[in-house]
Amino acid sequence: MQNSDSNPKQNTTPVENNYSAHKENPAPAPEAVFEEDKRGAGQVLRWIIPVLVVILLIVWFFFKG
Secondary structure, three states: OOOOOOOOOOOOOOOOOOHHHHOOOOOOOHHHHOOOOOOOHHHHHHHHHHHHHHHHHHHHHHHHO
């Protein structure tokens, strides 16, 4: 499944409630769809990774020249 920032709560396949009727295309469990993001690791990584890239580029240019 592809990640998107448009609406994380919106799902293209409805939540599964009758597995035997949908064996060919099962949907995710309600817990997986409506799980609360309490720790927020994605938000932290959005800031840490670009900062680290910039720092590493500065170090690379410093040692290269």
